[in-house]
Amino acid sequence: INPTSITIITLSIIMGTIMTMSSSNWLMAWIGLELNMLAILPIISKPKTTRASEATIKYFLTQAIASAMMLLSSTTNAWQTGSWDILELKNKFSTTIMTLSLMMKMGAAPIHFWLPEVLQGTTLQTALLITTWQKLAPISLM
Numbered sequence: 493i494n495p496t497s498i499t500i501i502t503l504s505i506i507m508g509t510i511m512t513m514s515s516s517n518w519l520m521a522w523i524g525l526e527l528n529m530l531a532i533l534p535i536i537s538k539p540k541t542t543r544a545s546e547a548t549i550k551y552f553l554t555q556a557i558a559s560a561m562m563l564l565s566s567t568t569n570a571w572q573t574g575s576w577d578i579l580e581l582k583n584k585f586s587t588t589i590m591t592l593s594l595m596m597k598m599g600a601a602p603i604h605f606w607l608p609e610v611l612q613g614t615t616l617q618t619a620l621l622i623t624t625w626q627k628l629a630p631i632s633l634m
Contacts, residue, residue, distance in 0.1 A: 493538060504531035505625065512629035517576040518566035521633055522559065525597060528629060529555045535618050536610070547613025551622075554596065554606040561593035578633070594630045599623075 493501075504527055512524030529552070537548040569586035570576050581587050592603065599607035599622075611619045 493534065497534070501531050501534060504528075505621075509625065509629045513632045516578060518562070518569070518578060519576055521578065521629075522562055522566065525562070525629055526559060528626060529559070532618075532622065532626065535621065536614055538618075539615060541613075543613035545613075547610045550606055550613075551610045554610075558593045558596035561589050561596070565589035565593060591634070594634055598627045598630045 508524045508527030508529075508531060510524075511527065512521050515521040515524060533548055533552060536551055537544055565586045566576065568589070569581055569583050572583045572586070573580050581590060596603045596606075607622075611622065614622065
């Protein structure tokens with residue numbers, strides 16, 4: 493990966509985290525989490541091995557499912573309360589689904605099934621990035 497791409501990817505990861513942590517509604521938080529997810533994919537797939545490709549696909553599919561759950565939860569809550577505000581998560585169903593989706597995005601137990609398999613296919617630096625920085629934004633929403 494050339495230096496310009498590395499700079500863009502790094503800035504995207506930082507911007508996604510900042511966007512999620514500073515957002516006041518669920519849609520902007522979701523956009524920040526998606527920016528984070530899309531920026532990490534080229535880093536995971538950088539080594540041209542089958543394990544890295546498999547890890548990239550597993551990471552993408554798991555994060556996409558968690559994102560869909562997050563959108564379902566926030567949409568249901570907006571439908572019930574009329575508000576996209578993060579502090580207005582009052583519907584019990586929405587709260588449960590949102591908690592599960594954020595736990596899946598973080599790789600928290602008991603929904604951490606994807607994390608060991610993804611980490612096995614990555615380099616040490618990428619594994620450290622996934623296990624530390626990628627958890628900051630979902631933790632801030634919890």
